Amino acid sequence: MTVVAGSLSTRERILRESAALFRRHGYNGTSMQDVAAAVGITKSSLYHHFPKKQALLLEILELTVDRVTPAVRAIAEASLPAAERLRRAVAIHIVEAVRDQDNVACFIEEGRYLDPAYRDDFVAKRDRYEGYFRRILGNGIEAGEFRRHDVRRAALAILGMANSVVRWYRADGPDSPDTIATEFAELAVRSVAADGEGPGAGGAHER
Amino acid sequence: MTVVAGSLSTRERILRESAALFRRHGYNGTSMQDVAAAVGITKSSLYHHFPKKQALLLEILELTVDRVTPAVRAIAEASLPAAERLRRAVAIHIVEAVRDQDNVACFIEEGRYLDPAYRDDFVAKRDRYEGYFRRILGNGIEAGEFRRHDVRRAALAILGMANSVVRWYRADGPDSPDTIATEFAELAVRSVAADGEGPGAGGAHER
Numbered sequence: 001m002t003v004v005a006g007s008l009s010t011r012e013r014i015l016r017e018s019a020a021l022f023r024r025h026g027y028n029g030t031s032m033q034d035v036a037a038a039v040g041i042t043k044s045s046l047y048h049h050f051p052k053k054q055a056l057l058l059e060i061l062e063l064t065v066d067r068v069t070p071a072v073r074a075i076a077e078a079s080l081p082a083a084e085r086l087r088r089a090v091a092i093h094i095v096e097a098v099r100d101q102d103n104v105a106c107f108i109e110e111g112r113y114l115d116p117a118y119r120d121d122f123v124a125k126r127d128r129y130e131g132y133f134r135r136i137l138g139n140g141i142e143a144g145e146f147r148r149h150d151v152r153r154a155a156l157a158i159l160g161m162a163n164s165v166v167r168w169y170r171a172d173g174p175d176s177p178d179t180i181a182t183e184f185a186e187l188a189v190r191s192v193a194a195d196g197e198g199p200g201a202g203g204a205h206e207r
Numbered sequence: 208m209t210v211v212a213g214s215l216s217t218r219e220r221i222l223r224e225s226a227a228l229f230r231r232h233g234y235n236g237t238s239m240q241d242v243a244a245a246v247g248i249t250k251s252s253l254y255h256h257f258p259k260k261q262a263l264l265l266e267i268l269e270l271t272v273d274r275v276t277p278a279v280r281a282i283a284e285a286s287l288p289a290a291e292r293l294r295r296a297v298a299i300h301i302v303e304a305v306r307d308q309d310n311v312a313c314f315i316e317e318g319r320y321l322d323p324a325y326r327d328d329f330v331a332k333r334d335r336y337e338g339y340f341r342r343i344l345g346n347g348i349e350a351g352e353f354r355r356h357d358v359r360r361a362a363l364a365i366l367g368m369a370n371s372v373v374r375w376y377r378a379d380g381p382d383s384p385d386t387i388a389t390e391f392a393e394l395a396v397r398s399v400a401a402d403g404e405g406p407g408a409g410g411a412h413e414r
Binding site for chain 1: 232233234235236237316319320356357360361363364365366367368369370371372374375382386387390391394395397398399400403
């Protein structure tokens with residue numbers, strides 16, 4: 001993919017416009033003709049890049065999860081207390097989600113429209129991503145930082161909370177991404193912290 | 208609406224089938240023809256009940272929020288510690304959401320497709336519902352049960368967490384509604400609890 005300074009390749013513009021359309025009208029409410037018109041190319045040019053609308057959706061979803069996975073993986077593997085890793089992972093998830101809002105909204109809301117033939121890869125990548133959250137939660141239980149809990153359901157709860165931001169966040173709204181990320185990360189850490197392991201508890205945070 | 212024992216009125220069947228179709232294919236991926244076919248009536252009979260697809264969506268959303276609002280209101284106004292009220296409100300929200308999964312999924316995912324002319328009533332009802340959660344959070348801060356926090360954003364976080372269940376819950380899955388509701392309610396209460404106000408802290412829960 002060649003990016004001319006200050007401009008995007010046709011392929012990148014297709015991906016960007018289609019994510020915005022999918023988010024606004026839904027995957028099933030957006031036609032390939034709508035995408036071509038938004039990009040300002042012919043339908044046959046669009047089909048040259050993406051032979052099917054499914055291929056477009058799949059690429060949006062995979063690029064989205066590939067973009068944030070390395071950062072969350074690095075956090076999960078860092079030599080830090082689990083509470084601090086969970087705090088950072090939730091915060092970066094939210095900051096990236098609002099920065100990349102159209103794509104992440106597609107990831108969360110439109111992924112269910114992937115045909116079964118495409119779904120396995122997507123689900124595997126999503127599961128690997130969610131796995132870093134489960135790993136942090138499990139480490140925290142082992143270390144006594146977190147109370148005993150079901151890490152699979154807690155990861156779903158915490159990611160559900162974090163993902164919900166893309167539904168109401170507005171760049172012109174009252175809440176900065178950093179404020180939301182910091183507060184939601186705090187809620188997440190406290191939701192699983194062992195009794196007496198709040199930020200005010202001090203100590204016990206070495207591993 | 209007349210309900211013959213063991214059967215549903217045509218209007219009720221229309222609402223039920225359209226919620227299932229909207230959830231599965233999206234509002235914009237479902238035509239009035241699809242709804243008529245699913246119900247087994249003619250398109251003109253469908254239009255007799257609902258002159259527009261927007262009217263159908265609006266009625267699903269309003270019935271859904273009207274169904275759960277009285278119970279959550281009663282909890283918010285009960286003479287109980289805020290932590291106990293929050294626990295019950297989150298739990299009933301989740302139990303109702305999975306019991307009424309098609310409708311609640313529409314409420315969460317398809318409400319954004321309401322035309323502006325219809326949106327005000329829906330947003331007002333949704334805001335009133337969310338207001339009961341904000342009230343409980345505010346009461347908990349006043350009573351010293353909850354740490355100081357932004358109740359608007361915390362209510363969004365907690366409802367985001369609770370709503371996410373409709374995306375992954377399956378009746379044939381490993382998690383019972385009660386298990387999910389109990390665990391998520393616990394996560395929610397702990398996320399805002401004042402230091403030393405965990406369930407193990409004892410006392411201090413009278414008002």
